[in-house]
Amino acid sequence: MTASPSAFIKGAGSLIAGLGVTIKAFFQPVVTSQYPRQLLNISPRFRSHTKLVADRDNPEKNGCIACGICVRNCPSGSIKKVEGEKREGEKRKTATSYLLDFTTCSQCGICVETCPSAALDFSADFNLAGFKREDFHFDLVKEFEKRKKTS
Amino acid sequence: MVERIKAELGATLKETPVGEADYRERGYHLFAEVASADLLNVARFFDERGFYLAALICVDYKEYLELVYIFSNHASLCKVKITLKIDPAKPVAPTISTVFDCAYWHEREIREFFGVSFDGHPNMTYLFLHEGIDFYPLRKEKIPVSDEDKKALGAFRPGEGEDTFFVNLGPQHPSTHGVLRVVLKMDGEYIEDAQPVLGYLHRMHEKMAENRSYLQFLPNTGRMDYLGPMAFNLGYVTAVERLCGIPVPDRANYVRVILTELNRLSSHLMWLGAYLADLGALTPFLFVFDDREEINDILEPVTGSRLTYCYFRFGGLYNDVDDAFVAGTRAFIERLRSRFSLYEKLVGGNVIFTNRTRGIGVITKERARKQAVSGPVLRGAGIPMDIRKSEPCAAYGEMDFDVPVGTRGDALDMYQVRIREMENALNIIEQALARLPEGPIMTEKAPRKLKPPKGDLYHTVETPRGELGIYIVSDESDKPYRMKWRVPSFSNLMIFPELAKGNLLADAVAILGSLDLVIPEIDR
Amino acid sequence: MNLGEIIFLITVVATLGGAAMAVLSGSIVYALLGLVAAMFGIAGLYIFLNSPFLSMMQILIYVGAVSVLIAFAIMLIGPLYRKPKEWTTVGKFVAALGVALVSLFTFVRFVMETFGDTLPQGVPLAESPSFKITTKEIGRLFFNDLVLPFELISLLVVVAILGAIMLALFSRGNK
């Protein structure tokens, strides 16, 4: 505008340089990963909701001993209820229901960390969506049984 | 410095003694309790000596309410805690907003959360809360808000008065980066007055802190500043470690530095994109997100999440980094270095951009001190103050980096400071990667249940947006008695009204962008 | 009635209606829009007067410049200034009507009395079939016979521009 000619030329040059950047990008390949067609690699440490893993000694049953530490430690009270019963011939209890309200979870991982029997782990369920709130109230024990059946 | 201040403060106060505290345990050097008559004198005392009001905190000790003023200095490390006891039945205190402008906002905050009214404060109305709340939330007992108080608090009504033209910037507005609301009083396209209204995302973090154990509060830190959660994690974790005296292994410290700096990069990149989007250019926004995704690709395998990280633990880390992380970070450093030239071409050198940002929102050093701005905004104003240098936590003390400062203090300086900070962050990451020691990532001495000793602590760290101060009062239980977060965006926002005054609406948007605000952090 | 006549009638009605709206409407924006309608109508009439250039200049200058300027002023002032409605009292309306009628009457009388005899009666159109005042001819007129008024008008415009700039500077100095 009221600048000197050299500044004016410099300004025009900067504008052209900007145009150069975008036109270069125009001809570069896209970086998009097309979600339903392509999936990104989900890292194994990705924190989704938790799942119960099998007991180390007995893969038939889940490893949760229903001690309730996770219930106490959960910052947002997402783990509603953990119940277990002692089966015959076993020293510890085994969970029969583990109610997780995923909609209040903050995915911090404190439950996984503090679990004394290492029965909890993160699932890789990264693309949850549903029509109801209640879709995300999980019973982890039931899901564990389901998984056992399918695998 | 500390000695001198102690002597001079002692001379000013006369009656009350000035105590010396263990800085490594408490986070401040001196403390004194003053009477409310003396408070203004003390404020002036610190004002004359170039101190700024770092934080103003209220603690409810049931028998009495205590106002805590933390004064700090840009030039040298000297922090002073001044306390003032007030009667909970009739909570009144003198205002110091006449001396330190930033107290204007802090006092309003305390007014609505504790019911302490400040004598001589010009505008004691709701800042965060809305009128539906009928008790003072942060008081330990449920004290109802009387009808008179409610009326007084809700007196602020934008839109009243004749011949005025108000524009509400927000709460839903593309340029406020969330749910900030700024009520602008306009004269044509010029702004006569700007009045931020906060609290649209007040998520009660401080109240939650009193209800949760130290560990349980950890996820919250990542949600206060969602762009720089690592720095908030770091601040909180180191604060609690300092309070309990938990040692941290070297490797953990280095990893903390690397991750925090990576997060700083992603935060600054996000700022760059959002700022340019404010100025009308959308393409840089998408370019920076490419880089952010690269950072996420590095951080996600380590931390397990993409945004609200919750990775540091008291005494160490959640899990270890691997070689893939190191290689990925190295590759990313190379990539980002080459991207800087692209940004320079697309943004920094662009004549439209420089003309739009040069000379607007000029912050002088004096105003920066009075309003207690921090971080890149402070450095843009020309004050070389970086808490990573002055009070290094984790392994920052061993890193070699410079503190970029601006010369003019305008929005363009903020841009340049942040760009150079990004380059610095790359250097820091490189150094830390080169020296990354082997060893455990978790200390063995971490107690299972944290019960810090009685006392208080004011701990600061440098987040991407500036000085984060965490004030914790512990009463030996496993829950903090009171936790106050002195957040950078809040104090940075406070300078906005005077920057916006007399400027165009478009400039106001540019200034607001240059402050790099994160709203949940302001609202807490 | 052919198509041309219908269009002509529409144009005339637009002009008259626009003028009435410009005077009578309650809001200044509507008044301005009425003015614009009237101007467009007159531009249409110019086309019927076989002078498309004049018509385009009418739109370009009156609509494109004058009305836009007025619109700009309204936008700058209007939002801050909502107090009085444009409606005034009935009395004033009657007074305005009276003043207009009286002045119109005297004006017409004056014209008639002064030039009544010399007033041309209008040549029937059939006798002058080729009315073609082209742009070129008007241009030539400006540089031959009408050079003095043309220069004067140029001077006026320059003075107006300078005056406007001075006013703008003056108001900025006040601020």
Added chain:
Amino acid sequence: MVCLGERGVCLEKEVFPVKFAVVEKVLDLARANSIWPMTFGLACCAIEMMSTAMSRFDLDRFGAGVFRATPRQADLMIVSGTVTKKMAPVLVTLYEQMPSPKWVLAMGNCAISGGPFVFEGQYNVIEGVDLLVPVDVYVPGCPPRPEALLEGFLKLEEKITGKRRFPGPESRW
């Protein structure tokens, strides 16, 4: 026979109700493929919402990349973050300003149920945006990954048209 829409929904009979149903169907197809969200970032999830619209995930592929800043021109409100009691009236106003047909997507745990900010004695958080406005799709997570938001969009499409275009996501328990 007139064919409309990309799937060739055809008008065969000129019977009124049928025709209307078909028109409705075509319109639904158009709506499902042109969901313009409102620029309405509330909290943390807003960043992931932006990520979804950015180059890596590119929401625009589904025609949903036109973020409109004014509710008048938006079809979908993505409630991406915590709704506080101070924000609630604003949110409801914005919802009411949107012209129907309109949809609401609750993104993130805060929007679904108040998320981690619900505790005994809380005074400022709305425990679920569905208490304020009808929610069509819930996308849980804290914050959800962009893929989850995309999945939410596909779910919304499914809700509008009654059909799903892509095979459903496999559960990765």
Added chain:
Amino acid sequence: MTDLLYNYQHIYLFVALFLLFCGIAGVVYRRTLIGMLVSMELIMNGAGLNLAALNRFVSPENGYGMAFTLIIMGIAAAESAIALGIIMLIFKKYRHIEGGDLKEMKD
């Protein structure tokens, strides 16, 4: 040819007269200065139309009327620019633009 509606001189002259009438009435009736300016423009328009019509019907051999219409347009543009400048100043000073309430013109 002459029987076509748009070939009657009187219609144009009547329209021009009506514009003049409206303009005069408006200047009196309007309350704000901008409203008065709008009315002034109407008068100008009427004059221009009058000139053009008379040119067309009375002396079709030359274009003086057209030329003067153009000159009127120039005058109108200049006049409105100045008038609006003054109106803006008045508004800045008094915060209103009501013609009737402007009594002091000095300072």
Added chain:
Amino acid sequence: MEQIGNMIGWETVKMVVGLVGVLVFVVLNALILTWAERKVAGHMQRRIGPKEVGPYGLIQPIADALKLLGKEILTPREVDKPLYYLAPMIIFVPVLVSFVVIPFDASLQVMDINVGILVILAFSSLSVFSILMAGWGSNNKYALIGAIRSIAQNIAYEIPLLLALLPIIMMTNSFSLKSIVEAQHGLWFVVYQPFAFLIYFIAGVAETNRTPFDLPEAESELVAGYHTEYSGMRFALFFLAEYTNIFIVSAIAVTFFLGGYQGPFLPGIIWFLLKSYLLVFVIMWLRWTYPRVRFDQLLNISWKALIPLSFINLLITGGLLKL
């Protein structure tokens, strides 16, 4: 008036056919341009843009249009109803009128009026009134500020736009677009008048409210500017007009500076569209590269740079023509 009398004959038919053709072209053009804009933007940002809706996302604009059609017709409370309703319709008048005189090909022109370019320039100011009505009628502050900006911008940029075209008119001695195109048989006027072309192009971008001059609808400041309160079909009309305006600006630039429909081998219409869409692409390219200028800078560019430059250009051209 003789012409109008004859018009009822086949002139009228031609006119009606032409208008229908113009309408079809306007809609088609807007559909193509919205798709192209999103695709161009996408690739400049290294993403794909519309893809899943139809092959290459080609059905996308149709889906958008149908959706906007199917939207609830919503009139906000407290709007000034006549102004609010009329605004989107009035914005279409200048658009349609402009198409009437643009020569797409040697024989493809609705009407070759001898004051063609004046018609376009004169009517383009009408869009300001549409914006004024939208801004004022919406009873919304953002809309109002957007309208104020738009008017100031229009005043400032109409002048260089005109002044940049004047040298060409002086060179060809004609207002008719067709004869201007014909005059470029040998060499395009852009060769003689590079500065005029640049000035025209900049002013044209400003006239169409595109970035870097998109202040009237600056999203980050004014939400959506003057059409903040418009939804559904009414908004679509604004949208349509915006894209048509872009095309018109490019088409006039092509007509005046780039030889119009003239070119070897291919038929004229193809050349014309090719050149026009190339310029449209450049306008899009600008949009996805630059930030927005500030309001006072915008006016400064016009008053302090473009207008003096175009005056100098005009003087030099006049002098050279005399020699």
